[in-house]
Amino acid sequence: MYINELLKWSASINLVHEKSKDDMIQRHILDSLQLINYINKDNDRIVDIGSGAGLPGMILAIEGASFVKLIEPTQKKTVFLNHIKNLYSLNVIILNNTWEKINECDSNVVVSRAFSSLSNLLEAMLYVSRETNSPKGIFLKGEKLEIEILEAKKNWNFSYEIHQSITHEKGKVIKVWDVEKSDS
Numbered sequence: 001m002y003i004n005e006l007l008k009w010s011a012s013i014n015l016v017h018e019k020s021k022d023d024m025i026q027r028h029i030l031d032s033l034q035l036i037n038y039i040n041k042d043n044d045r046i047v048d049i050g051s052g053a054g055l056p057g058m059i060l061a062i063e064g065a066s067f068v069k070l071i072e073p074t075q076k077k078t079v080f081l082n083h084i085k086n087l088y089s090l091n092v093i094i095l096n097n098t099w100e101k102i103n104e105c106d107s108n109v110v111v112s113r114a115f116s117s118l119s120n121l122l123e124a125m126l127y128v129s130r131e132t133n134s135p136k137g138i139f140l141k142g143e144k145l146e147i148e149i150l151e152a153k154k155n156w157n158f159s160y161e162i163h164q165s166i167t168h169e170k171g172k173v174i175k176v177w178d179v180e181k182s183d184s
Contacts, residue, residue: 034173045108047129049124050099056112071099082094100127135179143171158177
């Protein structure tokens with residue numbers, strides 16, 4: 001049902017890249033769904049930054065994550081997200097805003113897919129989880145992850161683990177924690 005809606009809505013509002021439509025399950029659904037292995041569906045308070053078509057946040061909510069907040073600044077994409085929320089009767093919060101303007105920042109897990117560089121994600125992560133202790137980030141990244149880590153280490157201190165993506169040989173999942181701005 002989600003894939004059908006995604007394809008239908010993508011015809012008028014650019015939700016996914018045209019080239020990826022032939023491989024929706026592998027490229028988008030399973031890629032997002034693999035993050036379920038890194039969260040506690042019952043207790044984690046998840047926020048998805050730059051949710052777009054709901055990847056990965058909406059997929060995690062459909063799979064049973066009990067608290068998911070989606071942050072998406074594009075109005076037409078939030079209309080789609082609200083449509084999916086209502087279609088599945090999901091208890092998700094959808095915020096039509098940028099992460100910099102979010103007031104309630106009580107999430108302990110930050111997820112993102114194809115949103116920004118690791119350095120920018122760390123800044124966003126700290127901001128949207130500022131009211132929690134020990135937040136963690138779980139980000140889907142590509143083949144340039146090692147370069148992004150080196151760049152991020154210039155301004156940030158953080159612990160991390162890298163896991164191989166189950167959907168693409170060049171894809172990675174990076175889990176980060178103990179994030180703080182460095183003094184340099």
